[in-house]
Amino acid sequence: MKQPFLILAFFALLFSALPFAEAFGQAKADIIFNEMNHDFGVIQQGVPAEFVFSFENMSKDPIRLKNVKASCGCTTPKWTQDPVAPGTKGEIVVKYNAANLGKFTKSITVTYDSTNAKPPVVVYITGEVKMPEPQEPVYEYKYTQGNLGFDQILQDAGTVNTDGSTTLEFHVKNIGPQKVVFSGGFRANKMFGVKPQHYELIPGEKTTIRVILLGKEAEKWQAYSEDLFITTDDASQPEKKVTITGTINKVWTTEELAEAPNIVFERPDYNGGQVIDGEKLTVSYTFTNTGKKPLEIESAKASCGCTTPELKERIIQPGATSEITAVFDSRGRGGKQTKTITVKSNDPDNGTVVLKLECEVIADPFHQGAAGSAPITPGGSH
Numbered sequence: 117m118k119q120p121f122l123i124l125a126f127f128a129l130l131f132s133a134l135p136f137a138e139a140f141g142q143a144k145a146d147i148i149f150n151e152m153n154h155d156f157g158v159i160q161q162g163v164p165a166e167f168v169f170s171f172e173n174m175s176k177d178p179i180r181l182k183n184v185k186a187s188c189g190c191t192t193p194k195w196t197q198d199p200v201a202p203g204t205k206g207e208i209v210v211k212y213n214a215a216n217l218g219k220f221t222k223s224i225t226v227t228y229d230s231t232n233a234k235p236p237v238v239v240y241i242t243g244e245v246k247m248p249e250p251q252e253p254v255y256e257y258k259y260t261q262g263n264l265g266f267d268q269i270l271q272d273a274g275t276v277n278t279d280g281s282t283t284l285e286f287h288v289k290n291i292g293p294q295k296v297v298f299s300g301g302f303r304a305n306k307m308f309g310v311k312p313q314h315y316e317l318i319p320g321e322k323t324t325i326r327v328i329l330l331g332k333e334a335e336k337w338q339a340y341s342e343d344l345f346i347t348t349d350d351a352s353q354p355e356k357k358v359t360i361t362g363t364i365n366k367v368w369t370t371e372e373l374a375e376a377p378n379i380v381f382e383r384p385d386y387n388g389g390q391v392i393d394g395e396k397l398t399v400s401y402t403f404t405n406t407g408k409k410p411l412e413i414e415s416a417k418a419s420c421g422c423t424t425p426e427l428k429e430r431i432i433q434p435g436a437t438s439e440i441t442a443v444f445d446s447r448g449r450g451g452k453q454t455k456t457i458t459v460k461s462n463d464p465d466n467g468t469v470v471l472k473l474e475c476e477v478i479a480d481p482f483h484q485g486a487a488g489s490a491p492i493t494p495g496g497s498h
Contacts, residue, residue, distance in 0.1 A: 146175040146230045149239055156243030159214050163248070169208040169224070169239050173200045180229045184208055187223040190215060191241065210241055219244045255287045262353030263292025264317075273362035278331040286325040286358055290317035301347040307333035308360065310346055327360065337366035368464045377434070378407035379463045381471070388444070388475035397444040401471050405432040407463070414460040416440050423455045423473065446477045453477055
């Protein structure tokens with residue numbers, strides 16, 4: 117029977133001591149915060165979050181914050197520097213950088229001067245950092261074709277290999293008063309395929325037209341600019357046109373290389389020695405197709421207008437020999453000259469060959485200083 121009595125006596129003594137502790141200022145804080153633990157909730161990564169902890173001086177003397185220290189470098193506090201008078205308020209601005217994903221709890225320890233030498237106060241910030249929600253892109257449908265607006269009508273596909281592919285997107289909106297239907301038909305180079313995301317567009321509705329480029333269907337391996345015509349039932353303009361530019365790069369298989377044409381020049385560099393000013397120097401560059409398929413010369417371009425290249429023929433059969441003739445006009449030029457001729461062909465290993473022509477143009481030794489005199493032509497007379 118004595119045990120319950122002792123327990124009741126202990127709790128009575130404990131509660132009677134509380135007013136005594138408050139009377140001596142041990143349980144009552146000198147500063148009271150508006151919030152001790154602030155929850156930011158969910159915030160986006162990389163978007164700093166900020167909160168103001170406001171506090172009031174509850175003592176009878178001014179209080180000055182000595183230091184405010186965060187538990188992590190990701191949290192930056194700024195606080196009232198001047199003494200806070202009794203009954204007035206100060207603040208601590210806490211900024212969290214939200215750099216790391218996941219839930220977080222950070223503490224901020226507040227140390228202050230007071231006549232009662234109270235211990236530091238600790239406040240907290242909590243929350244969760246998540247990846248930002250993907251934003252839906254905003255398109256301007258400024259290119260009008262009939263009742264449809266396009267965000268763009270020209271795109272560069274870049275370089276696509278013959279063993280690869282790429283997909284381009286055109287964003288479209290029905291800006292007219294009636295429904296527009298894509299028939300599924302289109303006119304384009306066979307390396308392109310066209311597929312609208314939606315085949316019917318009511319007024320105001322949007323869709324995406326995907327253009328697929330298949331490198332293996334390319335007929336030529338070069339830079340191109342191709343128009344695509346997409347069929348609709350739009351009475352004001354049934355066919356919609358977009359343009360694709362880019363370059364097709366041929367990727368050769370081992371089997372193709374074994375059967376391919378091969379251009380071999382007998383003498384790609386030529387030195388014509390000295391040439392009298394006004395003479396024309398003619399050079400022939402002989403070459404042979406040592407491959408197993410016809411060699412096609414696509415172009416032969418000189419580095420200067422003073423040099424004129426001429427092809428004997430453009431298609432050279434396997435084992436056959438042909439030539440490119442270059443004529444250099446020395447008139448008005450002096451000193452050492454170096455001209456080049458760039459030859460492009462369908463040779464997969466040596467598709468571009470640079471031929472070189474060198475010479476030295478000298479003054480006519482028979483007419484130096486003679487005003488209005490004409491140059492001597494080799495083999496001729498003056």
